Amino acid sequence: MKQVPVNLSDRSYTVQIGTGIIQRTAELLADTPVAKRKRCAIISDDNVAPLHSAPVIASLTSAGIHVDLFTVPAGEASKSMDNVASLCSQMIQAGHDRQSFIIALGGGVVGDLAGFVAAIYYRGIPFVQIPTTIVSQVDSSVGGKTGVNAPEGKNLIGAFLQPATVIADVATLDTLGDREFNEGMAEAVKHAAIADPSLLDALLDLQRGDHPATEEIIARNVAIKARIVEADEKETAGTRAFLNFGHTIGHAIEAAAGYGNMFHGEAIALGIRAALYLSEKHAGLDPAFSQKVLAALQHFDLPLVLDDKPEFRDESLIPRLQRDKKSENGMPNFVLLKEPGSPVLSKFVTNTDITEAIEQLRSTY
Numbered sequence: 583m584k585q586v587p588v589n590l591s592d593r594s595y596t597v598q599i600g601t602g603i604i605q606r607t608a609e610l611l612a613d614t615p616v617a618k619r620k621r622c623a624i625i626s627d628d629n630v631a632p633l634h635s636a637p638v639i640a641s642l643t644s645a646g647i648h649v650d651l652f653t654v655p656a657g658e659a660s661k662s663m664d665n666v667a668s669l670c671s672q673m674i675q676a677g678h679d680r681q682s683f684i685i686a687l688g689g690g691v692v693g694d695l696a697g698f699v700a701a702i703y704y705r706g707i708p709f710v711q712i713p714t715t716i717v718s719q720v721d722s723s724v725g726g727k728t729g730v731n732a733p734e735g736k737n738l739i740g741a742f743l744q745p746a747t748v749i750a751d752v753a754t755l756d757t758l759g760d761r762e763f764n765e766g767m768a769e770a771v772k773h774a775a776i777a778d779p780s781l782l783d784a785l786l787d788l789q790r791g792d793h794p795a796t797e798e799i800i801a802r803n804v805a806i807k808a809r810i811v812e813a814d815e816k817e818t819a820g821t822r823a824f825l826n827f828g829h830t831i832g833h834a835i836e837a838a839a840g841y842g843n844m845f846h847g848e849a850i851a852l853g854i855r856a857a858l859y860l861s862e863k864h865a866g867l868d869p870a871f872s873q874k875v876l877a878a879l880q881h882f883d884l885p886l887v888l889d890d891k892p893e894f895r896d897e898s899l900i901p902r903l904q905r906d907k908k909s910e911n912g913m914p915n916f917v918l919l920k921e922p923g924s925p926v927l928s929k930f931v932t933n934t935d936i937t938e939a940i941e942q943l944r945s946t947y
């Protein structure tokens with residue numbers, strides 16, 4: 583098993599990564615802030631609960647912990663204030679109080695939702711992340727951003743709450759569909775590009791189902807995310823924004839496709855290609871590095887060419903970029919790479935540059 587520390591003074595915790603470790607959930611809580619707690623609310627979704635809750639419940643129950651399982655429907659729509667209110671009520675009715683703790687068992691949707699419930703339930707109780715997707719293991723379970731969507735936009739309501747620990751079991755990834763598995767790897771490729779270029783070699787060598795190699799890759803990703811979060815926990819210093827590499831144009835493509843039509847990671851793959859182009863142009867990035875990043879995305883069957891569809895024409899994409907919530911003075915603060923593993927924030931990306939970058943996405947790679 584691998585352990586990656588996240589050092590945030592009194593909010594520090596360990597990310598525990600292994601294969602088949604959810605069977606030992608109770609044991610893995612021993613050195614964490616929830617160690618002595620005897621009541622647990624597991625929050626999961628209706629895909630993950632039938633697949634992976636049994637070993638978690640069995641482990642906790644045999645350690646004398648009372649467990650209740652609450653599930654929400656799978657999917658982004660479950661990240662809602664309605665579900666927050668409903669989960670709080672269900673937990674109150676089941677007798678959970680400030681001595682209880684929450685386990686988020688599932689992907690990023692469940693992690694963000696359950697984490698937010700933990701942040702406000704009885705003014706805050708501790709929670710544990712058991713992430714079961716690539717996105718949640720390499721990204722969302724670490725860093726303490728929790729929250730839900732508002733009808734007006736994604737992730738607009740939330741709180742910072744660091745988990746008590748994270749238990750990332752790579753065996754749970756075996757039940758993911760190929761498309762879900764691959765899309766998560768877009769974030770791993772992003773991490774490699776902005777912070778650990780040699781991770782690209784490991785990604786290029788990865789075969790699905792290779793648990794030791796997957797553990798290694800998850801651990802390296804968590805270490806990258808941890809370092810960035812440690813330097814800028816609440817996104818006040820600006821450096822946490824480096825995690826947005828590929829996301830400015832990626833988000834515009836995701837939104838233009840219509841949420842749900844294109845997976846987040848698929849849109850981000852295209853956004854990364856565009857950001858690499860802009861990095862070569864404005865920050866002097868070596869094109870050979872771009873090629874390696876693109877090869878890694880291609881290894882996971884991620885799209886690199888923008889389809890010729892009406893929703894992806896400039897008239898649809900460019901206005902969305904001007905509306906991006908990370909915009910300043912109408913123009914996005916672009917994350918560019920000046921060298922492998924060295925991101926910078928650039929204000930010098932113009933509308934013309936963006937149009938050019940999108941045009942380039944229409945050409946074959």
Ligand SMILES: NC(=O)c1ccc[n+]([C@@H]2O[C@H](COP(=O)([O-])OP(=O)(O)OC[C@H]3O[C@@H](n4cnc5c(N)ncnc54)[C@H](O)[C@@H]3O)[C@@H](O)[C@H]2O)c1
Nearest residue numbers: 629656689690691692714715717718721722727754757758
């Ligand atoms: N808090 C953060 O820092 C942060 C960072 C990145 C993303 N996010 C959020 O994470 C969410 C996306 O996360 P996600 O990609 O994990 O999506 P998700 O939670 O919706 O999971 C994707 C799908 O896979 C299913 N699933 C999960 N684990 C499975 C397993 N082991 N086997 C079979 N099916 C499984 C889910 O039921 C769902 O249908 C978004 O809401 C995004 O905003 C948050």
Ligand SMILES: [Zn+2]
Nearest residue numbers: 769829846850
């Ligand atoms: Zn992302």
